[in-house]
Amino acid sequence: MQTASGARLDTKRVALLLLFLGVGWYFWDSRVLLPLKLLVVMMHESGHALASLLVGGKVDSITLRMDESGACLSALPPGVLRKVVVFSAGYLGSAVMGAVLLLATFRFRLCRWVLGAACVWLAVMGVLYARDSFTLLFCLGTSVVLGLAAKFLPSEVVDVVNLFLAAFTALYALFDFRDDLWNSQVRAGSDAALLAQQTWVPAIVWAAIWTLLGIALLGWAAYKSMHGEHRSSQMRMPPLSSARRS
Template sequence: MRTASGATLDVGRLALLLLMLGASWYFWDSPVLYPVKLLVVMMHESGHAIGTLVMGGSVDRVHLAMNEGGECMSRIPPGFLNMVVLYSSGYLGSAVAGAALMVATFRFQLGRAVMGAAAVWLAVMGVFYAGDPFTLVFCLGMAVALGLGTRFLPSVVVDALNLFLAAFTSLYALFDLRSDLWDSTRRNMTDAALLANVTWVPSIVWAALWSLLSVVLLIAAAYWSLHAKPRDGGGVRMPPVARARRV
């Protein structure tokens, strides 16, 4: 398949992405993925932190819980738009993170730089915003692990790890929204419920809207990434694969 710009569908990349999605789904409840789930929760809370700062507020602290919960304690100027941005930025932040990982790894082949940036992000969140010892230890521990990976892992392994994180983050964001959409007991304690109190729009409507936006964003990122042209010269290359032709 070829786009208007001449880029072709990379079947190998598509197969690898589907494999990562399948692995994430199959091993979802495995204890091995527990640190990855906490990492995605930190992405969610970081989205709230970024939303707070963008709207002129300040972040006091961020907490991660061992049960995969989290909260961002912040202060933001009063106002309808400020509250909408604050409560929406967590869910959308997770989807944006997954999309960015996918595009950076596939389209721009910046896997090593992305992993290094993730290490810096976790170190900053831990040092400046961690509100308890568990959050601090997790952030700094993961920052060290990603930093060592950036320095010592082969490029193909870095790309594979980034892609797995992108796939897992995408699934986690959608599963989280699914729970908020259908689980009535949980729906009353979510960002969607908080936003419903501000806007009078039911929380299920907000969850459905965020789900739709997340799906559209992730599909667009996957389409753009999987139709990328290989870069000539430097950069990390994915293994060579066969390309599909238009019939």
């Protein structure tokens, strides 16, 4: 299917994305997916950490917990704008990573580079900022797994792993908005409530802003990922049969 702008809707990509979104949703409460959930929580906390460094602050520690909660402790220079950037970077950071993974996997076909970059990111964050054994072991252990996968898995399997990571990260980011920001009890202890204390802007307003921006970003990334220019329409995609066997 081709639009007036020359972009082509790749039905294989759409089918794969829907398949993996469905798998993630159906098995959402399975303990098997806990490592992936913790991986996205690490993306959330890494967003806070990176934003803290960008505004001239210092990151003290990052913590992950088995209940899928996490924390990034940092020291920031004075200024409301800096706090807005840092507090917003958690939920939006997860959405950004979901968008990046969608584009890197579907649009740019970076294949092993996706897993390799994730391997390096986790190792760096663990060594520099983990202050407890669980966070350190998770970061280093997952880094090793992703590094070995990037190095030794067949290309077709790497494609499937990348596709599922991209879809699951996007799904988790959306569920994060729903469960954390639109549940009044949970929102009271969220980043939105903490930022409301600093800015006097109600937490529900920050929730709305972050949700709209996150959904818009993920929607744009999904649209770009599902469409390709005519000249790139022959990009190799893993067959649907391979995805089903995963």
